[in-house]
Amino acid sequence: QxxxxxxxxxxxxxxxxxxxxxxxxxxxxxxxxxxxxxxxxxxxxxxxxxxxxxxxxxxxxxxxxxxxxxxxxxxxxxxxxxxxxxxxxxxxxxxxxxxxxxxxxxxxxxxxxxxxxxxxxxxxxxxxADRVMVLYMGRVMEITDRDALYARPLHPYTRLLLSAVPIPDPTLARQRRAAPAREELPSPLALPSGCAFRTRCPLADARCVAERPILREIDGRYVACHHAEAAGA
CATH class of the missing domain: 3.40.50.300 (P-loop containing nucleotide triphosphate hydrolases)
Known part of the structure; x- marks a missing residue:
């Protein structure tokens, strides 16, 4: 239903x-x-x-x-x-x-x-939610349980999303660093080669252009990113 x-x-x-x-x-x-x-x-x-x-x-x-x-x-x-x-x-x-x-x-x-x-x-x-699947342009970026996602996001897009969540406390809001992102938003009708998020990702390199990342397991979660370990550091 x-x-x-x-x-x-x-x-x-x-x-x-x-x-x-x-x-x-x-x-x-x-x-x-x-x-x-x-x-x-x-x-x-x-x-x-x-x-x-x-x-x-x-x-x-x-x-x-x-x-x-x-x-x-x-x-x-x-x-x-x-x-x-x-x-x-x-x-x-x-x-x-x-x-x-x-x-x-x-x-x-x-x-x-x-x-x-x-x-x-x-x-x-x-x-x-108990578990969360993060989508970008129709593609799965990250799958994990709720607490792990908010405590330590591994995909750069997940980090970007969480950095945009409003914080009521202005002191904490000023202390939080916004996740860096380029503003080259692709068309959903013509996604770029390789990783769909690469045109906005600060970690994108030649591999991200040539090779679409697949979901791989890292510490009990699934992430579609060649640089997930660096993103979550």
């Missing part, structure tokens, strides 16, 4: 909340009788923080955060093992974002779910 980025755009405006959440049940469990389906929908609404009295309302009557709760209920009502979350909180206000993230964490623990969580907000990634 999938949870989409834009909560309101992903909901059919012609359907009620009850119909939206019940739709996967009709498609995947067609033999389920109407009464059981209704009970499943109501139970799922309660788990995501929606009221039973809202079952006959339409999407336009809800806020963005409430609409995303509807989307979450729709995804989980068929008890999936894997849920793809495509930037599920990026369109929400900061205060609502934290509520939805905590809801996703609670539901993961309660239902034993696995999330593939697509995000560009590294603070959100740190809060929700």
């Amino acid at each position: 999938m949870i989409f980025q834009d909560p309101l755009a992903s909901l059919d405006p012609r359907m009620t909340v009850g119909e939206i959440i019940a739709e996967p049940l009709k498609a995947l469990l067609p033999r389920m009788d109407r009464a059981e389906r209704q009970q499943r929908v109501l139970r799922m609404m309660q788990q995501v923080g929606l009221l039973p009295a809202q079952i006959n309302r339409y999407p336009h009557e809800f806020s963005g955060g409430q609409a995303q709760r509807i989307g979450i209920a729709r995804a989980l009502v068929v008890a999936p093992e894997l849920v793809v979350c495509d930037e599920p909180v990026s369109a929400l206000d900061v205060s609502i974002k934290s509520q939805v993230i905590n809801l996703l964490l609670d539901l993961r623990a309660e239902h034993g779910l696995t999330y593939i969580f697509v995000a560009h907000d590294l603070a959100t990634v740190r809060h929700i």
Whole structure:
């Protein structure tokens, strides 16, 4: 199942909340009788923080955060093992974002779910992820567990990403050195030869131009960089 980025755009405006959440049940469990389906929908609404009295309302009557709760209920009502979350909180206000993230964490623990969580907000990634895959121009740069990634990134692109994360304390922010990077951003339709990140990487050399790096294991993580040891030093 999938949870989409834009909560309101992903909901059919012609359907009620009850119909939206019940739709996967009709498609995947067609033999389920109407009464059981209704009970499943109501139970799922309660788990995501929606009221039973809202079952006959339409999407336009809800806020963005409430609409995303509807989307979450729709995804989980068929008890999936894997849920793809495509930037599920990026369109929400900061205060609502934290509520939805905590809801996703609670539901993961309660239902034993696995999330593939697509995000560009590294603070959100740190809060929700166990393992992280870093992508650049559609290519995998680094795969590791969350704590190792933030403590000691090995790929130059990962270092660049983390150096851009805002630090609330101005004293610490001034002490942090920004990761050096060249600003030659390639087109995703015409990637450079060798390493896709080489046009921006301060460590790039002739080998990076000639040879595309493959993922290799270093200290229990995987990195696609010829100079990963130097980058993580």
